[in-house]
Amino acid sequence: MNAVLQSHSPSATAREFLARRHRLFIGGQWVDPAEKADIEVFDPATEERLATVPRGGPKDIDRAVAAARKAFEGEWSKINSHDRSKLLFRLADLIDANMNLAVELEVLDNGMPRMVAHYSIAKFGADYIRYYGGWCTKILGETIPVSPQDAPNGESLTYTRREPIGVVGAIIPWNAPMIMAILKIAPALAAGCTVVLKPAELTPLTALLLGDLIRQAGIPDGVVNIVPGYGHDAGAALAAHDGVDKVAFTGSTEVGKKILLAAAGNLKRVTLELGGKSPFVVFPDADLGRVIPGAARGAFFLQGQNCMASTRLFIHEDVFEKVTRGIAQLASSFRLGPGLAQDSDLGPLISGEQRERVMGYIDAGRKSGAELLCGGDAPPGKGHFVRPTLFARTSMDMKIAREEIFGPVLCAQSFSDSDLKAVAAEANRTIYGLSGSVWTRDISTAHRMVNLIDSGQVSINCHAAVDPAIPFGGNRQSGWGREFGREGLDPYLKTKATTVMF
Ligand code: NAI
Ligand code: MG
Numbered sequence: 473m474n475a476v477l478q479s480h481s482p483s484a485t486a487r488e489f490l491a492r493r494h495r496l497f498i499g500g501q502w503v504d505p506a507e508k509a510d511i512e513v514f515d516p517a518t519e520e521r522l523a524t525v526p527r528g529g530p531k532d533i534d535r536a537v538a539a540a541r542k543a544f545e546g547e548w549s550k551i552n553s554h555d556r557s558k559l560l561f562r563l564a565d566l567i568d569a570n571m572n573l574a575v576e577l578e579v580l581d582n583g584m585p586r587m588v589a590h591y592s593i594a595k596f597g598a599d600y601i602r603y604y605g606g607w608c609t610k611i612l613g614e615t616i617p618v619s620p621q622d623a624p625n626g627e628s629l630t631y632t633r634r635e636p637i638g639v640v641g642a643i644i645p646w647n648a649p650m651i652m653a654i655l656k657i658a659p660a661l662a663a664g665c666t667v668v669l670k671p672a673e674l675t676p677l678t679a680l681l682l683g684d685l686i687r688q689a690g691i692p693d694g695v696v697n698i699v700p701g702y703g704h705d706a707g708a709a710l711a712a713h714d715g716v717d718k719v720a721f722t723g724s725t726e727v728g729k730k731i732l733l734a735a736a737g738n739l740k741r742v743t744l745e746l747g748g749k750s751p752f753v754v755f756p757d758a759d760l761g762r763v764i765p766g767a768a769r770g771a772f773f774l775q776g777q778n779c780m781a782s783t784r785l786f787i788h789e790d791v792f793e794k795v796t797r798g799i800a801q802l803a804s805s806f807r808l809g810p811g812l813a814q815d816s817d818l819g820p821l822i823s824g825e826q827r828e829r830v831m832g833y834i835d836a837g838r839k840s841g842a843e844l845l846c847g848g849d850a851p852p853g854k855g856h857f858v859r860p861t862l863f864a865r866t867s868m869d870m871k872i873a874r875e876e877i878f879g880p881v882l883c884a885q886s887f888s889d890s891d892l893k894a895v896a897a898e899a900n901r902t903i904y905g906l907s908g909s910v911w912t913r914d915i916s917t918a919h920r921m922v923n924l925i926d927s928g929q930v931s932i933n934c935h936a937a938v939d940p941a942i943p944f945g946g947n948r949q950s951g952w953g954r955e956f957g958r959e960g961l962d963p964y965l966k967t968k969a970t971t972v973m974f
Contacts, residue, residue, distance in 0.1 A: 474859050476851045477809025477816055480517060486576040489681070490523040496532055496700070497683035499539035500693025506531035511673055511700060516583040516820040517810035517855045525676045528699035530709035533668065536697035537715040540639045540666040543694030548666055551692070553608040560605030560661060563689040564598040571598075574681055578650050579811035581677040583819035583856070584774055586811050596651040596940065600956075603940035604662035607961055611663065620971055627974040634965040636664030637741060638717030641710040643670050643703070643731070645723045646822050647777040647878075650678035655955055656720045657682075657696055663964035668697045668716070670707050672723075674822055676700035703727065714738045718963065721745070722779075725876075725903070725949050743953035743963045745779065746946060747876040748906030751899035752782035752935055753921060755912035756790040762933065763911050764798035767882070770909070770935035772803065772860045775818055776880040777826070779950075780907035780929070780936040784866075784873060785884040786899055792886040796864045799882070800846040803860040808851060820856040821879055827856040830879030837863045837872040837881070847880065868901045876904070892917065896924030905947030909935040928954065 482490070495502040509527040514520065528536075551559075567574060571593065578589040613632040620630065642656035653669055660667050671679035683698045699706055707727075711719050711734035718741040721731045725746040735742045752770060754763050770782030787795050809816035821827045827850060834848055847861030858880055866873045866883040873883045887895050899908065908930045910921040918932045928945045931937050938944060938956070945954035953963050 474804060474851070475807045476853070476857065477807055477813040480810035480812050482576060482580060482812070483572070485573050486580065489573065489577060490580075490677075494523065494525045494680055496526055496528050496536070497680070497686075497696070497698040498532070498536045499542070499697065500687060502683070505529065506535070511676065511702075513581060513675075513677060515580050515810075516822055519824075519854050519856075522580055523677065525680065525700050528670075528701035528706045530705065532699050532701070533670075533706055533709040533713060536668040536699050537639060537641075537710075537713050539694035539697050540668050541715055543692055544636070544639055544666040547692045548664065548695050553611070556661065556664065557605045557608035559689055559691050560601050560608065560658065563685060563691065564601040564605065566685040566689055567593065567598040567601070570681070570685060574650060574678055576812070577677045577681055579819075581675045582646060582649055582811075583822060584648075584811050585816045585819055588774065589811065592648055592651050596648075596938070597654045600651070600654055600940040601658045604658040604961070607659075607662045607958070611961070611965065613967070625974050628971055629974070630969065630971045633968045633970070635968055637964050637966050638665060639715060640665045640667045640964065641670070641713065641716040641719045642667055643707050643710060643719065643721045643723065644672060646672035646675040647774055649675040650682065652722055653679050653682055655722070659955070659961050660720070660964050661691070661695065663961055665718075665964050666695045668699060668710060670710055671698065671700050673700065673702045708734060711735055712737055716740055718742070720963070728951065741963060743955070744951040745955060746949060746951040747904055748779045748781065748946065748950050749784060749874070749876055749902045749904045750780055750782050750907040750909075750927065750936075751784045751786055751925065752908070753895060753899060753910045754785065754787040754791065754795055755910075755914065755917055756788040757913045758791070758911035759913065759933070760791060760795060760798065763795055764802060766911070766935055767795070768799050768802045768860075771882040772806065772818060772880045775821055775858070777822060777878050780938075782907070782909060782935045783877065783882060784899070785882065786895060787884055787886055789886040789888045792864075792884070796845055796862065796884050800862050803862060804846045806860055808857045808859065810855070818860060818880065821858055822856065824856055826879065827858055830858050830877055830881060833872050833875070833877045833879070833881055834861055837866070837870070837883075840870045840872065842866045842870060842872065842883070868898055874902060892920050892924060896921060900926050903949040906945075906950035907931075907936045909933075
């Protein structure tokens with residue numbers, strides 16, 4: 473049974489930040505919203521109120537888009553690429569310099585363990601910004617060796633140039649708030665775009681810290697604007713705004729579809745990072761010493777509130793008992809607790825609502841006849857905790873195996889088939905296609921499975937290897953486009969072709 477830890481006290485610096493009079497970040501200034509309204513921010517581990525943040529609405533989105541447009545057409549368009557690069561490096565250094573505060577605010581706001589916050593903000597915050605900072609000076613066009621019309625002198629030159637797409641609306645979720653903000657801002661700024669960011673209503677704190685750091689870095693006014701607000705209100709206004717050239721969204725598939733419809737008004741460009749239900753396929757020759765912790769980490773990282781989570785295990789029947797027993801044992805040893813407590817392995821879920829939703833799925837799993845091997849309940853007391861849960865003997869006909877739960881719930885089913893196509897067909901029986909992994913020592917089996925699984929990422933003997941340089945994104949209803957890597961820059965650029973007749 474999982475131990476539940478208690479101790480939990482923020483530092484004086486964090487307390488000071490929380491107690492501030494928070495405002496919206498528009499045009500390089502901290503400003504009040506047009507209509508006075510607030511968002512109360514809670515600690516999911518204690519259910520206590522942490523801070524009050526202004527709630528921006530459509531009028532504030534208008535102001536922020538105007539500021540982003542002004543910066544895009546003004547100062548930002550004149551800054552040369554080396555200087556853009558330096559500004560991004562400076563921002564990355566400031567994140568490193570403020571790491572303790574960033575980690576603490578992230579942990580209090582989201583609930584993730586301190587170590588997870590530290591690792592993710594360092595690697596996908598600061599290092600990700602540096603990665604894109606390096607791209608500023610390497611955005612190249614092409615020269616194209618054709619003569620499209622009869623050149624009077626038989627000579628011509630055709631070249632392309634990659635230009636920034638314009639003003640970007642970024643709408644992000646609550647599961648990894650600070651890095652989600654950075655995942656959008658860094659490639660946008662590297663490409664020369666400006667941004668209006670709407671953080672998730674549940675987790676606005678680190679976005680506000682980022683506003684401070686953006687200002688300190690000397691990034692010109694209006695290049696990044698930050699408007700906390702609700703989705704149906706500020707988010708919808710941003711997605712529909714005629715002054716926005718592109719929306720970058722991460723969140724649920726359901727809202728992703730709404731974003732697409734909202735974007736139709738001015739045919740703005742859209743990239744979507746949506747849900748997942750990623751397969752984790754174990755062959756009998758796999759190194760089980762790596763499979764077991766790999767599956768537990770893949771499924772329960774961020775309490776299972778992550779889009780690439782390995783939520784569906786397909787395990788060969790010869791090793792099924794051993795692997796599922798191993799995972800259940802490991803998962804039961806995880807200590808639940810506030811992210812700031814020294815030894816927490818797993819934090820709380822983001823909200824009471826999310827816990828209800830996850831418990832609803834666990835009930836559905838029980839009723840569908842799946843075998844509960846560990847977890848299945850929520851510890852009593854304060855905090856939105858759910859014990860890591862493993863269901864065995866699931867099938868793709870069950871709701872728990874088909875739908876994205878976004879909580880610490882793992883489904884395991886066995887296969888006996890040596891027909892890899894049949895195994896892959898089960899793995900592909902979902903509307904999603906984000907991540908996936910294959911575990912075997914046989915290189916032919918591994919690569920054949922990689923070919924057969926329809927996901928934006930399929931790894932071998934590891935799950936969801938993420939790096940600023942590795943493209944990441946979904947197939948089917950997991951989304952449109954890729955983030956990370958060179959491909960992650962493309963959605964922020966448009967191509968202009970020029971022909972010169974000599
Ligand atoms: P959500 O998709 O509603 O929220 C994500 C962001 O979209 C937030 O900033 C929200 O304010 C905004 N938003 C909501 N409605 C909007 C609209 N009509 N127009 C523009 N922006 C809008 O996610 P929610 O409700 O917090 O979580 C529900 C479920 O969604 C989760 O249980 C999970 O299954 C899934 N989800 C998946 C994520 C992923 O990364 N794959 C991230 C967050 C949620
Ligand atoms: Mg929602």
